[in-house]
Amino acid sequence: MVKAPPEHVSGNRYLNLCSCPFVIIMEYDEVVRRLEEMGDERARKVWARLGMDTKDYFGVNLTKLRKFSKEVGRDHELAKNLWISGIHDAQLLACYIEEPKKVTKEQIDSWIEDVDFMDLTDKFATEVVWNTPYAKEKMKEWTVHEKEYHKRAGYVLLGKFAQKGSDEEISDEELLGYLDRIEKEIQTERNWVREVMNYALIHIGSRSPKLNERGIEVAKRIGKVEVDWGEAEVILAGEQVTVQIFVLRLCYSRKIFVKAFPSQKQECFLAGHVAAFHYLGGIPHRLTYDNLKAAVKKIFIGHERQEQDGFILFRSHYLFDSYYCNAGAGHEKGRVEDGVGYARRNFMSPLLKADNFAELNEQLQQACLEDDERRVDRQSQTIAAAWQQERPHLRPLPGHELECCRVVEARLNGFSQVEVETNRYSVPTDRAVADLRVKLYPFEVKIYRLDEKEPLAVHPRCYGHQQDILEPLHYLPLLAQRPGAFQHAKPLRQWRDSWPAVYERLLAELQQRQPDGTGVRQFIRVLQLHQQHPAELVEQAVTLALQYHCPHPDGVELCLRQLVQPEPVPLSLDLSHKPALQTVGQQPVALSAYDQLLTGGQHGSQLAA
Secondary structure, eight states, X not given: OOOOOOTTSOHHHHHHHXXXXXXXXXXXXXXXXXXXXXXXXXXXXXHHHTTOOGGGOOOOOHHHHHHHHHHHOOOHHHHHHHHHTOOHHHXXXXXXXXXXXXXXXXXXXXXXXHOOSHHHHHHIIIIIGGGSTTHHHHHHHHTTXXXXXXXXXXXXXXXXXXXXXXXXXXXHHHHHHHHHHHHHHTTTSOHHHHHHXXXXXXXXXXXXXXXXXXXXXXXXXXXXXXXXXXXXEEEETTEEEEEEEXXXXXXXXXXXXXXXXXXXXXXXXXXXXXXXXXXHTSBOSEEEEOOOTTTEEEEOSTTOEEEOHHHHHHHHHHTOEEEEOOTTOGGGGHHHHHHHHHHHHHHSSSOOEESSHHHHHHHHHHHHHHHTTOOOTTOSSOHHHHHXXXXXXXXXXXXXXXXXXXXXXXXXXXXXXXXXXXXXXXXXXXXXXXXXEEEXXXXXXXXXXXXXXXXXXXXXXXXSSSOEEOOGGGGHHHHHHOGGGTTTOHHHHHHHTTXXXXXXXXXXXXXXXXXXXXXXXXXXXXXXXXXXXXXXXXXXXXHHHHHTTOOSHHHHHHHHHHHHSOOOOOOOOOOTTOGGGTTTTTSOOOGGGGGHHHHSSHHHHHHHO
16 A cells, blocks of 8 residues: 655645645655565564664665666655655665755755664665765764764765765875774764774775775774674475574674584584684684673673673683673664674575585585675675785684583483483493583583593584483493393494394394304494494405304404405515526426435434334
């Protein structure tokens, strides 16, 4: 349904709409109808999450809007009428079709008061104000304004002047003054203003060698990076699942790092940082966060937070500062959430397919590297080029890594298992003790005796509930003592469903030859070879032992040694330079010499007697 101009519009402005020729009214109705048809509910949800009031927003994609504006054409009166409507999409379209030569200073002052979100701020500044004689005046006025969107518009214009303005329009000395102001104010500014301050900083630094040097110094001191989590769908091991993606994005160069995890637990959060630091080859000076539970224990007024103990230890080791968005201020986390959305749209659509997380993260890292060749909108250089300027200002990596894990104490149960997060993990029966220490890493679980540094057991981490994660090899020493339990032991039954068919042949032959339980014990000896050798080699050795008709542990071990250490091939000796020795070993054997063993010599005579 076409929306009429709102009732609260002032009389003069409403009369302006009503006094237009009839054709303008029809054009207005048609334009708004088309905008409503192009709307997208998904876009409305995204922008709502970023803080927009979407009550008067259809959700039209900007690309479609720009294309539609060319169809509509430049029209000053229609632009004013669309703006008065209060429909966000119509106001964006008004910026595209406005005739800048007909725009007055009074219109600019009126429109800026109606701006209610950052995308409209940008289009109003770049499509309308920039193309009027009042651009420089408004830039100066708005960059010191108290209101957020006024100030954002001012810095958008500053970026345009730094990028495209002539020396007569703006001098290097003026721009140096703005660099000082950006450095002084950016840390305490609202997020939507900080974002365009960074844009302006980059354009100022790209204008001349002198400004470039100063801009890099300022960027180094500012050094802001944004971090957040997001969800994404992937095809993992043939099934569509939801994974958590850790996103770190540098604000100066726009370089992005993305890594997928099964969970948003603190150990995954910290591991994401370490992976990002190694990807970058250094550590940013300051990282900005939403109020993530992995980092924040308690939220106070403003930006003050009580951080989690583990995160404090982590920051102390890697030496970076943290900064937090205001609680409940969704608009303050705009760019990093946009980074999450960007990764989903550009790196993970269509859905990525991988057998495991390691393979999935290899694909994501390659996508991050390829993204470096992109040139961000309104930037004069690629991400890779800007990154080369930013990279030298990172802190060096520490000499050793901090373990990204959660440590818990656990007690052994009667099944040689420890229970963690409702899941039970097996421990070797011949080395288990009552009290154990468990380290939970993002992708694996390590179990330790309290007095040892090497783990007793290592398992893939399970994020399900009430699952048994059993390693059959852990139970073999106990089964060797109780072979009668072999057929019923759960770990062996699970393993038996997938082990090679030759294992069943070997077990059958051993049990047929020694049915009293000794055959099972000998088979367990063969299975224990998996503790020192890869499964493929053990399978080959069993196959060879059956072929050589020596189906017993010693035969399998002999075949395994031959596979691991095959007999060396004797080297040929080159005797071409000594012809006299070339016939050694090739002369005919005189068999008659052996006759003396029967008839000749004293010893031979005694034997004959």
